[in-house]
Amino acid sequence: MAMLETRDLVIDIPGRADGRSLSLCLAPGQRWGILGPNGAGKTTLLHTLAGLHPPRAGRVYLDGAPLATLKRKMVARRLALVFQERQDGFPATVLETALIGRHPFLAPWQREGTEDLRLAREALAALAVDHLADRLVTTLSGGERQRVAIATALTQTPALWLADEPTNHLDLRHQVAVMRLLADQARRGATVVMGLHDLNLAARWCDHLLLLFPDGQHCAGPAEVMLEPRALERLYGQPLTMTRVGGAPVFVPTPDPGDPVDHDR
Amino acid sequence: MPRSSLFRALIQAVGLISLAVSARAQVCVDDDAGRRVCLEQPAERIVALSPGATELLFDAGAGERLVGAVSFSDFPPAAKALPRVGSYKRLDMEAILALKPDLVVAWISGNPDTQVQRLEELGLTVYRGEPLRFADVADTLERFSVLAGTERAGRAAADHFRDGITDLRGRYADADPVTVFYEVWEEPLMTVNGEHLISEAIRVCGGINVFADQTSLAPRIGKEAVIAKDPEAIVAGGMGEDNPEWLEPWKRFPALTAVQRDNLFFVPPSTLQRPTPQMLKGTRLLCRHLETARARR
Amino acid sequence: MPGVSGRGLAALMVLAGLGLLAVAAALAVGSVPITVTQLLAVLTGGGDPLHRELLLSLRLPRALAAFATGGLLSLAGALMQVLLRNPLADPYVLGLSGGAAVGALGAMLVGAAAFGVSGAAFAGALLSTLLVFGLAQGVGGWSPTRLLLTGVVVAAGWSAVVTFLLTLSPADQLPGMLYWLMGDLSYARSPLPAWLVLVPALLATLPLGRTLNVLARGPLQAAALGVAVRPLEITVYVLASLLTAVAVTTAGSVGFVGLVVPHMLRLLLGNDQRLILPASVLAGGALLTLADTLARTLLAPEQLPVGVITALLGVPTFLFLLYRSR
Numbered sequence: 076m077a078m079l080e081t082r083d084l085v086i087d088i089p090g091r092a093d094g095r096s097l098s099l100c101l102a103p104g105q106r107w108g109i110l111g112p113n114g115a116g117k118t119t120l121l122h123t124l125a126g127l128h129p130p131r132a133g134r135v136y137l138d139g140a141p142l143a144t145l146k147r148k149m150v151a152r153r154l155a156l157v158f159q160e161r162q163d164g165f166p167a168t169v170l171e172t173a174l175i176g177r178h179p180f181l182a183p184w185q186r187e188g189t190e191d192l193r194l195a196r197e198a199l200a201a202l203a204v205d206h207l208a209d210r211l212v213t214t215l216s217g218g219e220r221q222r223v224a225i226a227t228a229l230t231q232t233p234a235l236w237l238a239d240e241p242t243n244h245l246d247l248r249h250q251v252a253v254m255r256l257l258a259d260q261a262r263r264g265a266t267v268v269m270g271l272h273d274l275n276l277a278a279r280w281c282d283h284l285l286l287l288f289p290d291g292q293h294c295a296g297p298a299e300v301m302l303e304p305r306a307l308e309r310l311y312g313q314p315l316t317m318t319r320v321g322g323a324p325v326f327v328p329t330p331d332p333g334d335p336v337d338h339d340r
Numbered sequence: 341m342p343r344s345s346l347f348r349a350l351i352q353a354v355g356l357i358s359l360a361v362s363a364r365a366q367v368c369v370d371d372d373a374g375r376r377v378c379l380e381q382p383a384e385r386i387v388a389l390s391p392g393a394t395e396l397l398f399d400a401g402a403g404e405r406l407v408g409a410v411s412f413s414d415f416p417p418a419a420k421a422l423p424r425v426g427s428y429k430r431l432d433m434e435a436i437l438a439l440k441p442d443l444v445v446a447w448i449s450g451n452p453d454t455q456v457q458r459l460e461e462l463g464l465t466v467y468r469g470e471p472l473r474f475a476d477v478a479d480t481l482e483r484f485s486v487l488a489g490t491e492r493a494g495r496a497a498a499d500h501f502r503d504g505i506t507d508l509r510g511r512y513a514d515a516d517p518v519t520v521f522y523e524v525w526e527e528p529l530m531t532v533n534g535e536h537l538i539s540e541a542i543r544v545c546g547g548i549n550v551f552a553d554q555t556s557l558a559p560r561i562g563k564e565a566v567i568a569k570d571p572e573a574i575v576a577g578g579m580g581e582d583n584p585e586w587l588e589p590w591k592r593f594p595a596l597t598a599v600q601r602d603n604l605f606f607v608p609p610s611t612l613q614r615p616t617p618q619m620l621k622g623t624r625l626l627c628r629h630l631e632t633a634r635a636r637r
Numbered sequence: 638m639p640g641v642s643g644r645g646l647a648a649l650m651v652l653a654g655l656g657l658l659a660v661a662a663a664l665a666v667g668s669v670p671i672t673v674t675q676l677l678a679v680l681t682g683g684g685d686p687l688h689r690e691l692l693l694s695l696r697l698p699r700a701l702a703a704f705a706t707g708g709l710l711s712l713a714g715a716l717m718q719v720l721l722r723n724p725l726a727d728p729y730v731l732g733l734s735g736g737a738a739v740g741a742l743g744a745m746l747v748g749a750a751a752f753g754v755s756g757a758a759f760a761g762a763l764l765s766t767l768l769v770f771g772l773a774q775g776v777g778g779w780s781p782t783r784l785l786l787t788g789v790v791v792a793a794g795w796s797a798v799v800t801f802l803l804t805l806s807p808a809d810q811l812p813g814m815l816y817w818l819m820g821d822l823s824y825a826r827s828p829l830p831a832w833l834v835l836v837p838a839l840l841a842t843l844p845l846g847r848t849l850n851v852l853a854r855g856p857l858q859a860a861a862l863g864v865a866v867r868p869l870e871i872t873v874y875v876l877a878s879l880l881t882a883v884a885v886t887t888a889g890s891v892g893f894v895g896l897v898v899p900h901m902l903r904l905l906l907g908n909d910q911r912l913i914l915p916a917s918v919l920a921g922g923a924l925l926t927l928a929d930t931l932a933r934t935l936l937a938p939e940q941l942p943v944g945v946i947t948a949l950l951g952v953p954t955f956l957f958l959l960y961r962s963r
Binding site (some may be wrong): 124150152171175 | 700722844850854857858861862863865866907911
């Protein structure tokens with residue numbers, strides 16, 4: 076169980092006014108979606124929540140303790156961050172990559188044991204990349220690399236997931252698989268926070284939403300309250316049309332009379 | 341007497357006089373590059389492009405005619421006061437031209453060839469030198485004295501040098517050979533091959549240079565190679581004029597003949613490592629050292 | 638060995654064997670022929686006095702100095718490559734050898750003794766390290782790119798000063814200076830300082846291996862996995878600089894070993910720093926010992942610069958491995 080809390084938090088985006096400070100409580104079992112247009116600060120907020128980016132003001136608390144005072148290793152045992160951008164540096168295999176998720180749990184002289192290996196293999200299987208275990212990461216497709224990154228976070232067995240665009244590069248089937256996996260993590264008591272650009276994924280898979288406006292304003296709350304078309308239109312600066320598919324809300328941009336539309340299809 | 345014949349006689353007279361003047365004044369020598377170097381009259385303003393050439397010019401009696409030298413031209417002491425025209429490997433062309441020399445003495449293996457050629461293209465007279473043998477040292481003294489119009493001093497210096505070497509040659513012609521390792525530099529360890537002037541000095545003294553058969557003029561060798569040759573005498577120059585510190589490290593090898601007999605000798609580098617008349621002094625000292633080595637058998 | 642798999646351990650054993658062979662070869666060959674029986678006699682405490690002297694005060698110290706220098710340079714190279722996350726990094730990439738060269742050549746120019754030359758080289762290397770680190774710090778804190786750029790520019794500055802010093806130098810000093818610049822084991826007086834730094838440094842880096850694996854994925858990912866990135870980077874930078882400074886002080890700037898040995902091993906053994914770091918020490922040591930033995934015997938009594946041999950041995954091997962790799 077892990078509780079992440081922000082008090083009067085202002086994320087540090089150079090050249091942007093403070094806006095309204097953020098005081099939120101992210102509880103175990105919740106699935107949070109962070110929505111906002113490009114440049115609203117979704118990634119910066121996730122990095123700030125993970126303690127990788129110092130806030131301009133305010134604090135982040137992990138299980139009641141200020142994040143900045145905790146040792147990185149202790150933080151890493153509780154919290155995993157799936158990055159949007161990845162650096163491969165030197166070539167490594169898929170299995171080696173997943174295994175680094177065990178790093179926070181091992182002493183400097185310790186080698187990964189059978190239990191660590193089992194966790195890594197299970198994570199690779201859960202993301203359906205176990206058949207690639209011996210391949211070099213650099214030889215994989217974008218979608219495969221994304222799944223390896225999520226498998227690495229899964230190997231880390233976090234109580235708190237911070238996932239920046241977890242469905243990046245994924246086809247529809249794998250998008251659904253990954254969202255199901257994260258929902259399953261939440262069901263087992265993890266806190267899941269996702270930065271998403273796809274409103275419909277958020278609408279379908281998140282129970283809480285945080286809307287980030289480019290001017291530093293925000294609003295947050297349960298998904299059913301937040302999925303208010305007027306607010307979302309203001310968020311994206313784009314007229315939206317809402318419909319429902321199987322009970323879940325689906326948003327599409329309202330066509331402009333000038334847009335090219337092929338009505339014969 | 342018709343006017344025309346008088347005029348003709350006048351012209352002839354003038355012609356004869358000018359011919360006589362030029363015949364007396366024009367001087368020519370062959371340099372070490374095999375070219376003929378001629379001056380309309382003995383040089384008054386000479387620039388020397390190597391420390392060795394500066395020294396030779398002083399010995400040839402032309403020191404007062406030197407107007408420029410390169411860096412490190414420190415012998416004789418008067419050379420230190422000469423205006424500098426760069427280093428021997430990078431000549432200051434403007435400084436050389438500004439001195440308006442009527443003779444430039446270049447060093448074949450030391451100066452950049454293109455710069456020396458450029459000096460010639462700019463109208464300067466260039467003598468190219470490279471004394472490789474004792475005979476060349478004496479010849480060079482004579483040639484410089486011809487070019488500078490100081491024949492008497494030059495011939496005397498050349499004769500003194502030749503006689504000195506001939507004397508040494510005669511004295512040690514039948515002496516028992518002594519194997520010699522000559523240390524030019526300690527780090528890296530360097531010696532000379534048989535082509536080098538220092539090797540000739542060793543021969544004159546009845547010595548045998550143990551690395552005479554090497555291909556490069558100043559080969560870099562390993563300590564172990566010296567031990568393998570086990571020379572009877574080790575002779576070293578040094579960083580300074582009276583600094584025999586390079587000999588010390590050899591004492592760590594008591595198995596060496598030269599160490600057992602204490603045949604570790606110092607010769608001031610300036611008397612043996614520059615192709616100048618100073619070599620007579622250095623060679624004499626070297627010969628004495630080798631005599632000492634013979635006496636310790 | 639901590640954190641090294643069975644296969645890795647086998648690789649280390651093979652490399653250690655190669656290292657021993659290289660040292661044995663360095664002891665066995667030279668201008669004075671010494672038979673294996675004579676060699677064994679000396680090693681067991683007897684033998685001919687000349688042979689004792691040759692082996693114990695010439696060949697053995699030199700072989701040990703070569704091994705340690707190779708090990709120091711390879712370890713420093715492997716660390717720099719991870720630190721800068723740049724496969725082109727070598728121990729000298731941040732201008733350290735230039736600083737050392739300016740120190741050494743300056744000392745030679747004023748006629749300092751061998752000890753003074755080593756001291757000045759070491760001081761120059763440290764000065765360069767501090768200079769690059771201080772400048773890369775800048776106003777906004779340092780990043781690998783900024784460190785690399787600062788180092789490369791500082792190195793260019795040093796190389797200009799080196800050229801300047803060479804221009805100022807008298808003719809008889811030049812060969813010594815050029816050999817120093819090319820790297821040369823004949824400058825090594827005692828192998829002891831190099832070993833005294835190499836062994837503790839290796840022991841200190843072994844527990845860092847897995848952390849460095851994580852760092853190779855980038856500083857953010859490493860921080861997310863619990864690595865204290867900045868302290869680690871500073872430690873690695875200081876350590877690699879110290880290793881390089883000692884290597885340069887021992888033998889001048891021997892090129893190539895620090896760049897290529899870690900890469901060869903990565904191509905052969907994968908990219909686990911826990912294995913690559915100790916393997917680099919062994920392979921770098923073996924390569925430089927072998928190269929130095931060849932350099933002093935190939936055209937004996939003439940001595941070749943060891944850098945020529947390391948490149949001639951290393952370049953084809955490396956290109957072959959690279960060509961074969963995926």
